[in-house]
Amino acid sequence: MSILVVGSVALDSVETPFGKVSEILGGSATYFAAVASLYTKVNLVAVVGTDFPREQIQFLIDRGVDTRGLQMMDGETFRWAGRYDYEANTTETLDLRLNVFADFHPILPEGYEKSDFVFLANIDPDLQYEVLRQVPQARLTMLDTRDFWIHQKEGPLTMAMGVVDVVTMNEGEARALAKKQNIFSAARWILNLGPKTVIIKQGEYGVTMVSQTDYFRAPACPLEQVKDPTGAGDTFAGGFLGYLDKAGEVTPQTMKRAIFHGCATASFTVEEFGVDRLRSVTPEDIGRRYQELHQCTQFL
Amino acid sequence: MSILVVGSVALDSVETPFGKVSEILGGSATYFAAVASLYTKVNLVAVVGTDFPREQIQFLIDRGVDTRGLQMMDGETFRWAGRYDYEANTTETLDLRLNVFADFHPILPEGYEKSDFVFLANIDPDLQYEVLRQVPQARLTMLDTRDFWIHQKEGPLTMAMGVVDVVTMNEGEARALAKKQNIFSAARWILNLGPKTVIIKQGEYGVTMVSQTDYFRAPACPLEQVKDPTGAGDTFAGGFLGYLDKAGEVTPQTMKRAIFHGCATASFTVEEFGVDRLRSVTPEDIGRRYQELHQCTQFL
Numbered sequence: 001m002s003i004l005v006v007g008s009v010a011l012d013s014v015e016t017p018f019g020k021v022s023e024i025l026g027g028s029a030t031y032f033a034a035v036a037s038l039y040t041k042v043n044l045v046a047v048v049g050t051d052f053p054r055e056q057i058q059f060l061i062d063r064g065v066d067t068r069g070l071q072m073m074d075g076e077t078f079r080w081a082g083r084y085d086y087e088a089n090t091t092e093t094l095d096l097r098l099n100v101f102a103d104f105h106p107i108l109p110e111g112y113e114k115s116d117f118v119f120l121a122n123i124d125p126d127l128q129y130e131v132l133r134q135v136p137q138a139r140l141t142m143l144d145t146r147d148f149w150i151h152q153k154e155g156p157l158t159m160a161m162g163v164v165d166v167v168t169m170n171e172g173e174a175r176a177l178a179k180k181q182n183i184f185s186a187a188r189w190i191l192n193l194g195p196k197t198v199i200i201k202q203g204e205y206g207v208t209m210v211s212q213t214d215y216f217r218a219p220a221c222p223l224e225q226v227k228d229p230t231g232a233g234d235t236f237a238g239g240f241l242g243y244l245d246k247a248g249e250v251t252p253q254t255m256k257r258a259i260f261h262g263c264a265t266a267s268f269t270v271e272e273f274g275v276d277r278l279r280s281v282t283p284e285d286i287g288r289r290y291q292e293l294h295q296c297t298q299f300l
Numbered sequence: 301m302s303i304l305v306v307g308s309v310a311l312d313s314v315e316t317p318f319g320k321v322s323e324i325l326g327g328s329a330t331y332f333a334a335v336a337s338l339y340t341k342v343n344l345v346a347v348v349g350t351d352f353p354r355e356q357i358q359f360l361i362d363r364g365v366d367t368r369g370l371q372m373m374d375g376e377t378f379r380w381a382g383r384y385d386y387e388a389n390t391t392e393t394l395d396l397r398l399n400v401f402a403d404f405h406p407i408l409p410e411g412y413e414k415s416d417f418v419f420l421a422n423i424d425p426d427l428q429y430e431v432l433r434q435v436p437q438a439r440l441t442m443l444d445t446r447d448f449w450i451h452q453k454e455g456p457l458t459m460a461m462g463v464v465d466v467v468t469m470n471e472g473e474a475r476a477l478a479k480k481q482n483i484f485s486a487a488r489w490i491l492n493l494g495p496k497t498v499i500i501k502q503g504e505y506g507v508t509m510v511s512q513t514d515y516f517r518a519p520a521c522p523l524e525q526v527k528d529p530t531g532a533g534d535t536f537a538g539g540f541l542g543y544l545d546k547a548g549e550v551t552p553q554t555m556k557r558a559i560f561h562g563c564a565t566a567s568f569t570v571e572e573f574g575v576d577r578l579r580s581v582t583p584e585d586i587g588r589r590y591q592e593l594h595q596c597t598q599f600l
Contacts, residue, residue, distance in 0.1 A: 086481040181386040182523075182524055182525065182526075183504075184522050184523070184524045185524050188524075202505065204483075205502065205505040205506075206505075206517075206519070208519075208522075214596075215522055215596050216596050216597070216599075217506075217519035217522070217596055217597055218519075218597070219505075219506070219508075219517035219518075219519060222484050222508075222515055222517070223482075223484070224482055224484045224485050224488075225482065226482075253599060253600060256599040257599070296514075296515050296516050296517055297516070297517055297518070297597060298598055298599075299516075299553060299556040299557065299598075300553060
């Protein structure tokens with residue numbers, strides 16, 4: 001069992017009411033792999049520039065992440081700078097430089113094509129589509145995106161969404177894409193593109209999963225402080241797919257448990273800046289938080 | 301078993317993206333009683349002016365609501381005018397005229413003082429406090445409020461909160477009162493005033509209940525259209541206390557079921573303008589929606 005993730009490995013600069021950090025390890029594939037690797041084998045595909053401090057991802061290698069797919073290209077690593085205010089549900093992008101991502105084409109090293117699950121993290125939808133064609137036998141494919149691609153590449157994005165099993169998006173981005181205020185209407189609009197399931201991420205309010213026949217709502221773990229929301233969505237996906245891959249079967253039941261695993265893992269991410277908290281978090285920590293979330297939502 | 305409700309009976313004018321209505325039956329006590337009376341006996345205390353169209357509340361009397369406590373005073377009935385945009389979680393008050401409420405003092409008709417549960421709906425906190433002194437033996441008291449009283453009467457409001465069992469508030473109002481952005485921090489700040497339980501209403505995102513030792517989160521029922529959110533909070537309280545009174549015991553378990561009843565009842569309120577949907581809703585309708593909410597949140 002293994003998961004293929006294609007996304008960004010980046011250097012992030014982040015400002016929140018609780019502090020400011022500059023050029024720290026970030027990127028959607030990084031966050032995803034940091035968490036999913038606690039559950040299962042992760043095969044990573046991304047690109048960095050010659051300036052990338054490779055020792056930063058040693059902890060991923062230590063967790064068994066296969067980084068043969070991490071290309072190094074001439075040029076600078078992808079940079080993102082953003083700011084959050086106290087209302088941590090909305091992100092303000094201050095700067096975004098694709099750098100080496102501008103000429104990147106994902107190449108799957110031998111064996112990656114046998115991955116059971118595929119996570120197309122937030123990158124150019126054309127690249128997401130390129131990857132999909134290389135993994136025709138995947139059991140479940142999931143795609144994430146963000147505002148930048150909705151505005152820049154709506155056509156390729158909706159095409160890629162049409163051929164995956166699960167689409168996951170932030171609430172505000174789902175509304176923007178569907179041009180609908182109501183999130184259930186927005187989710188149905190996305191379902192009509194083709195995916196079987198849509199998972200709307202609602203920050204501190206949790207997650208809503210909608211399929212053609214069913215829906216499921218899970219609140220986020222109660223946290224008194226959110227220091228840095230960066231990566232919460234990618235680690236949600238990491239816990240979600242990590243659990244599903246480990247569970248070995250995709251059923252309505254395991255999907256719901258996977259949602260709770262996603263919420264539990266994301267709650268650790270936001271406790272510290274960048275991937276700091278994820279360097280030390282253990283499966284036991286996640287298990288405890290899963291139980292807490294279970295306890296504060298489930299009853300007889 | 302019975303519930304005493306003290307609050308407003310009003311004439312509301314409401315604008316939403318789905319329409320506009322003028323001088324329709326409204327008021328916190330009205331909404332509460334419309335729903336709680338489907339569960340148990342409701343004793344209502346409020347005031348109206350000589351202009352009040354009394355036949356409008358015949359449906360409450362038909363449901364067994366005791367309206368001996370509905371005083372009629374010289375002057376005009378309480379008026380409220382408000383507007384909601386697509387983001388139905390925030391209310392814009394356009395006009396508010398207390399009218400007869402300016403000189404109102406709640407008087408409990410004989411027998412009302414034996415009510416098991418007391419709901420102090422959104423009215424002047426001084427009046428809420430006056431009522432509390434008249435029901436020293438109540439099993440459970442619950443207080444609601446809104447922005448107007450936070451700004452006008454913060455002192456009396458926090459004093460009244462200090463002597464009830466449950467405080468319920470909208471998310472934004474809890475933040476404003478506690479001067480804290482995080483809702484768990486805001487809830488703890490309110491708990492420190494004295495109540496055993498705080499229930500934060502989060503509109504389409506549901507409800508968060510916080511006590512000294514526990515918390516519980518419930519999402520709202522999934523709705524593709526919210527026509528008019530007016531009264532959602534009061535009918536949440538109606539379903540919550542109505543269920544508790546009927547259940548006959550207040551335990552962590554019945555509190556959680558009561559929250560789900562509150563969410564189910566509130567979901568009907570917002571389907572039509574004013575109390576329109578509540579005139580026809582049945583206990584069976586509520587039961588079905590309770591099951592739906594159960595199904596989309598509970599799992600093994």
